Amino acid sequence: PMRGLAAEAQRVIFKAPAGKLPAYAGMQLPNGTYMLYRISQVKTGTAKGETDPRPKALRAQLAQLYGAEDFNAFLAALRQRYKVKIDKSALAKGANE
Incomplete structure (x- = not known):
């Protein structure tokens, strides 16, 4: 999860195509305004395994x-x-x- 971003915003950003940068993703907020996100860098990572037994x-x-x-x-x-x-x-x- 990305700190400071709502879960819906994170879903929109992660759905954006990462093949050609910069990429853009947007969504309408509950108050009616439109939020546009510019994605300029994508870092790949690996999912960490479950550590809590x-x-x-x-x-x-x-x-x-x-x-x-x-x-x-x-x-x-x-x-x-x-x-x-x-x-x-x-x-x-x-x-x-």
Whole structure:
């Protein structure tokens, strides 16, 4: 983002052709005046990767929650369709091993 310029102005400027300079871009402002931008230099750059790990961690956590929700819905559907009997003695035996 370019400091001091509204988002709409930045969109208009970045849409201007950069092949032949100077290039011009313009837009009408909300008050009715027309703003004209002269582009005399274009610098190429590379996009920087995401450095903040929080969005990736949040996406992973959300995926885990959705997975658990889907699994619980699947189990509920199975229990509704089929008679489920839990053998508590087998559960107790498995816990002691």
